Amino acid sequence: MNYLLDTAAYLWFVTDSTKLSDNARECLEDSSSEVYLSLASIWELAIKSSLDRGLDLPRPFHQFVDEELEADRFRILNISVAHLKLVASLPYIHRDPFDRLLIAQSLVEDLPIITSDRAFDSYDVQRIW
Numbered sequence: 001m002n003y004l005l006d007t008a009a010y011l012w013f014v015t016d017s018t019k020l021s022d023n024a025r026e027c028l029e030d031s032s033s034e035v036y037l038s039l040a041s042i043w044e045l046a047i048k049s050s051l052d053r054g055l056d057l058p059r060p061f062h063q064f065v066d067e068e069l070e071a072d073r074f075r076i077l078n079i080s081v082a083h084l085k086l087v088a089s090l091p092y093i094h095r096d097p098f099d100r101l102l103i104a105q106s107l108v109e110d111l112p113i114i115t116s117d118r119a120f121d122s123y124d125v126q127r128i129w
Contacts, residue, residue, distance in 0.1 A: 002034045003027055003128065004077065004106050005097065006115035007041040014068050015058060021129050024114045035114075036077040036106055045100040082108050093122040 004029070005013070013028050017127075028035055042065060049061035057064045069099035071078075079101065086104035094100055103123050106113040112126035120127045 001032070002036065002111055004036045004038065004102065004109065004111040004113045005041070005074065006102060006113060006117065007038075007044050009114045009116065010037055010041055010074075011045075011057075013023070014072065021114075021116070024116075024129055025120060027114060027128055035074045036109070037072075037074040038077045039079050040098050040101045040105070042076075060071075077105060077109065079105075080108070090123065092100055094119045 009020060009024055011017070013025065027033060045055065045057075045065070046061060048055040049057065059067070083101060083104045086108055087100050090100055092103060094103065099117065099120070102113060102115075103120060103125055105111070106125040107123070112128050113120060114128045116129050117127075
């Protein structure tokens with residue numbers, strides 16, 4: 001199975017947080033799965049890190065990203081025009097711009113998304129938690 005990983009779930013996985021559900025952890029640890037991390041999530045981490053908005057990374061952002069991307073087997077999902085076109089037409093239920101982009105990517109790429117955010121259920125995505 002292939003999955004798209006939400007930003008918070010990604011952080012909880014790489015920091016071994018108990019906030020990550022057992023089901024989500026099993027999906028992420030399944031070696032037969034391909035897990036995608038959106039470039040939008042890395043962008044969101046960069047912004048929150050630069051604004052010092054309660055983002056508790058174990059290392060400075062530039063080190064964290066380099067080391068985790070090298071250590072994890074996650075694939076980077078780039079942002080495409082098709083993703084952005086869908087963002088423009090999504091109902092304005094979820095207000096977070098990064099999450100709206102993840103929703104669009106999940107729909108365009110037909111990837112279930114691993115997230116604890118129940119607001120995703122208002123869209124036609126398969127949410128794994």
